Amino acid sequence: MTNSETLAMFKSSGALLDGHFKLTSGRHSNSYFQCAKVLQYPEYLSAICGEIAAHFRDSGITTVISPAIGGIVVGTEVGRQLGVKTIFAERKEGTMMIRRGFSIDPSEQVLVVEDVITTGGSVVEVMEQVKAAGATVAGVASVVDRSNGKVKLADKQFSLLMMEVVSYAPEECPLCKEGLPIDAPGSRSNAQG
Incomplete structure (x- = not known):
């Protein structure tokens, strides 16, 4: 599946939004990928995740872990x-943790x-939890990489849609300077990654 085919899925499902957004990373942008809107359609969910699964099929993966909330469906x-x-993994009092009775064995390839x-902050926090359990991070995957590959998190990393999407530190945001109202559609309103 090409970038343009994936982008077409986002556009046709209304999952690529334009406006003034506070990203989960805390940065601001004029574009937002609302993956939940594209993943609500079984044919898109299956196709998108099938591409990711195919990329890692021969990697000896024994466990998949995602940061809540955005990564759970994918x-x-x-x-x-x-x-x-x-x-x-999910946050408890601001700290990413493996909870709900989930566990990871040191022998697992995760x-x-x-x-x-965007910045990879949530993924790094999850990776730290995997490593703390003694397991191996065998790879990192995402539906969208807003950094266009600039954020390198693992030797084996795959993103279905890679685009460089402009984002700004809040104090440098031209949209804020214009006085445009901001929307924070992500799973954390005051976040770090």
Whole structure:
């Protein structure tokens, strides 16, 4: 699947938004990828996650983990297509943790799956949890890489849609300077990654 084919799915489902947004990373942008809107359609979910699963099929993955909330749907479907255990990490009092009775064994080969990577902060936090459990981070995958590959998180990293999308530190945001209202559609309103 090409970048243009993936982008067409986002556009046709209304998942590529224009405006003034506060990203999960805390940065501001005039574009927002609302993956939930494209992933709500089973044919898109299956196709997108199938591409990710195919990329890692021969990598010995035993577990897929995703950061909540955005990565859960894509991570679950990638795990289903790979036929492996699928879990997620979530924040408790601001700290990413593996909870809800989930656990990772040191022998596991773990694929970290996220919906959108801008700075990679949430993925790094999940990777730290995997490593703390003694397991191996075998790869990182995302539906969208807003850095166009500039954010390197793992030796084996794959993103279906790679684009450089402009983002700004809040104090440098021209949209803020214009006084445009801001929307924070992500899963964290005051976030770091």
